[in-house]
Amino acid sequence: MLTRTPLEELLDLAADVLGCDRRALPAGAAGSPFITLGGGLAQAVRLQARAGRQLGLAVDLAQLLGPAPLADVLARAVPVPAAVPGPPAGAGAVRALLPGQRAALAAERAAGAGAVCRVLSAELAGPLDAGALRRVLAALGARHEGLRTVFADAPHGPVRRVLAACAPPLVTLEAAGAGGGGDPVAAVHGYLAARARQLVGRPGRPPLVFALGRLAGGGHLLSFVYHDAVADSWSAALLWQELLADYDRAVHRRPLVRGLRPGPDTAGRALVAARPGGLRAAAERAERLRGFPAAVDLTEGAPRPAVFDVHGERLHVGLDVRLRDAADATARRAGVPHGTVLLAAWALAVGRRADLERLLVGCEVPRRATAALLGTPAPCSATVPVGCELQGGVDYFLRGVACAFSEALGCADLDTAELARELGVRPDRSRPVLTPVTFAARDELLPARVRAGDLSARFHHGHAGAVTADAALTVLRWREGPLLRLEFAPAVLSRTRAVRLAGELRGALAALTAASPHTPVEDLLPAPAGARSLALPLP
Structure with missing residues (x-):
């Protein structure tokens, strides 16, 4: 059997990400950029991450979305650099802030909790198993240390610690959204926005919460309320995908994965190692x-x-x-x-x-230039x-x-x-x-x-x-x-x-x-x- 070249393997990955015929893509990739073959930013990020995870090859994201033919860009892929190991940091150890966390906490000091509070909700139709939902949240917290991260002031500025165990809290909203008039989803979101400080500002606890409210007609609204120091829009979408997939497993009595995933520190070191040219190159591009x-x-x-x-x-x-x-x-x-x-x-x-x-x-x-970062809730x-x-x-x-x-x-x-x-x-x-x-x-x-068990989520x-x-x-x-x-x-x-x-x-x-x-x-x-x-x- 002939050994396949790295370019051939990368083209197969690209075809899978783009949803096109693997046999036809090489001809198109020889003369067309990734974006003209149907690729956007989300597909480019996934292709880059899968190339690193499955093939150990680093593909430059900017080149992938640029005007060069896809085959030329993939041919320039290089081995993924080894991540620089960081100092051990056990649960509870004081850690320096990540850059995105530093910016988010500074914004909160300047403008208040409302400036850094985000809400992404799922309107759930169908019977909800609250016990399964709680098991799912516990598994999410066990997997992702970003959901167990707390922030505190220190003499030289804010720091963070990762708690050994802390399931994301689930609070019940008794009244919001249950009325018959107006937009019930907007009513819940307004209720949550007015209480942003109480929800994401609890001392000694991670600045996030899941809030469950009942809607008129028997449905539910499950809202992920989080601080910018915990997650970005990619992270929030990732967590929703995992939560609903786990809920489907839980209601069908299948085991949930609780094993620890790479945290922001590990993933961040991989990003530094993978960065092409460093900050000086970025400054040159800024010109x-x-x-x-x-x-x-x-x-x-x-x-x-x-x-x-x-x-x-x-x-x-x-x-x-x-x-x-x-x-x-x-x-x-x-x-x-x-x-x-x-x-x-x-x-x-x-x-x-x-x-x-x-x-x-x-x-x-x-x-999110690495496979580790692609699956890590963090403000990237x-x-x-x-x-x-x-x-x-x-x-x-x-x-x-x-x-x-x-x-x-x-x-x-x-x-x-x-x-x-x-x-x-x-x-x-x-x-x-x-x-x-x-x-x-x-x-x-x-x-x-998305469907999960007997639920439909919008x-x-x-x-x-x-x-x-x-x-x-x-x-x-x-x-x-x-x-x-x-x-x-x-x-x-x-x-x-x-x-x-x-x-x-x-x-x-x-x-x-x-x-x-x-x-x-x-x-x-x-x-x-x-x-x-x-x-x-x-x-």
Whole structure:
């Protein structure tokens, strides 16, 4: 039997991740980038992790999402570096904070618990076995030390400890959501948001909780309420996937896995070992952002608060299936993921509102470069500025946004403050540095519905009443009932203007998807009445 080459094995993994024919992919991979073969960020992360776990090969994520043919990128894969062993740290030992934890705790000190509290809920239809649910939560806590991590003040700043045993708590909500009027899910989320400090601020306990409430009609809402120092959006989706899979095992009397998984420290050391080129390379990539505006102000001339006000509101932006299908068709034609079309439409709407042809949009990336990190609940995500240039024909513009996103991944190891310093941008307490406008695609992290035992789970993203940007667009669902969420800071962007911006987003998406490939994007939409440039140039 012939020995298969590493490239052949990687191409098989890529075909599995993309869901395409293994026999046909090599021909396409020889001349086409990963993104034009149907790959997006979520698939790229999974391919990278599986290559490391199954083949011991490291694939560069930025290259994987770049313009080079997939076969060329996979041919550059190198052996995964050995992780540098860290000092032993038993249960209860004091440990230094991870970078994401340090940022989250600093944000809480500056703006309160509401600024760092997140809620991801599952609406459960069917009979719920509460005993099985408690067994599942105990198994999750045993597997993941991130769910047993507590934070405390120390003379030289906050530290963390990992408890030897601590199942995630399950609290029962007696009244919220049980009434017959209004949106019961929104009622529960509002109830949880108002009690964020009590739920994630218990001294000596991990800052997380599962809250179970009964809905009208006999269903339940199970909400995962967590602090940014514990988890990011990828972690929350991971935990929901594991919880529902374990619940299915529990109700069918199958054993649950309680063995300890790699914790954030082990996984983080693997990330450092796998980082291509280190922070210096990331700083060099950041130079490409010079010349873009350092900030885009959506106040339309109104004064900003002297200190950024984290109080936020949200709008849900629904799309009809015809517009979704048109966006998918445009993505296939241009050879980009559908998320790129949405990011491009968002950049176009904001750019027209601010009368800009070049702008930075902060994009959420998972920063999970290893198989260990892929399965570890930890605050790894980063928001990186993507340089969007609103020029050229429609397909050229879309491919340019896709390439800019892949280049921005190279800056993910720099936090926003470091990146701003590299670019010579001075701190400004009145606005989020570099990324006052953001975008996140979370539709691929969880399916719209999951079955577990006799339960059907439908996911809902809560809002704790705080924002980290002037305007933040998130893709919540795409395949089933496409839904976007626009979060905004009312101290900067009034609800009336936010509604108008949401309408301009829909208009930009419709214009992009209706235009021919070579239509100049400058001709798609007129600048909104009253718009004027409020950009601060980079040095």
